[in-house]
Amino acid sequence: MFNKFVFALAAAGLATSAGAAVNILVNPSFETGVSPDSVKAAGSTDISGWTVSNAGGVFYAETSWNASEGNRSVDLNGTGQGIIFQDVFLQIGKQYVLTFDYSAVPDGGRAVVPFVVGGRINQGFTYVVPVGHSASNMQYAQAEIKFTATSVLNRISFVSGTTNGASAVIDNAFLSLVPEPATWGMLIAGFGMVGFSMRRRRTALDSVSN
Numbered sequence: 001m002f003n004k005f006v007f008a009l010a011a012a013g014l015a016t017s018a019g020a021a022v023n024i025l026v027n028p029s030f031e032t033g034v035s036p037d038s039v040k041a042a043g044s045t046d047i048s049g050w051t052v053s054n055a056g057g058v059f060y061a062e063t064s065w066n067a068s069e070g071n072r073s074v075d076l077n078g079t080g081q082g083i084i085f086q087d088v089f090l091q092i093g094k095q096y097v098l099t100f101d102y103s104a105v106p107d108g109g110r111a112v113v114p115f116v117v118g119g120r121i122n123q124g125f126t127y128v129v130p131v132g133h134s135a136s137n138m139q140y141a142q143a144e145i146k147f148t149a150t151s152v153l154n155r156i157s158f159v160s161g162t163t164n165g166a167s168a169v170i171d172n173a174f175l176s177l178v179p180e181p182a183t184w185g186m187l188i189a190g191f192g193m194v195g196f197s198m199r200r201r202r203t204a205l206d207s208v209s210n
Helices: 002-015 179-208
Strands: 038-040 051-053 056-062 071-073 081-090 097-105 111-118 121-128 141-148 155-161 168-177
Touching: 051 097, 071 081, 097 111, 097 121, 111 141, 111 168
Parallel strands: none
Antiparallel strands: 038 056, 051 081, 056 071, 071 168, 081 155, 097 141, 097 168, 111 121, 111 155
């Protein structure tokens, strides 16, 4: 039992040192905030951890449609084109991965919804509204962006790409450090040690019982 416990702790320590998926973003699914189901104007910090900019603002949704995670999401068009962003501190030269879910406002009258992830990334996305898309069946897609930090302070922005009709809905953002290959090897070795310890313990118990 002691050996198994020690090796389990060792593997857990390796997993932590490997940069196991820890979300750097604050309030990544927009679950914490003030007065949902309302437009948040430029300068608003009502959505915890995030700041709204651009004249159109954003719509902070809770009951208008289903979120991809939790109960709340963000429509990038409030009264027009809006932006929501968060500044994060990263390690220069390290690679990071950002994932998030995206859909479109239901019944918006457009089949294609463009938007941009900005700041240090500047990558465009388009949501093609599928058949059956509705408030109760948002059919979220998932995006993944890998990038290398070139400065300590980095801005993650979600920017509306349409002035009218359907606009992009975002939710469930996750920003984490990409583990380096050598660290992955240490992690795998650690789990191998746990497996070896468990096999030895099983063999010892079998010998005693016989």
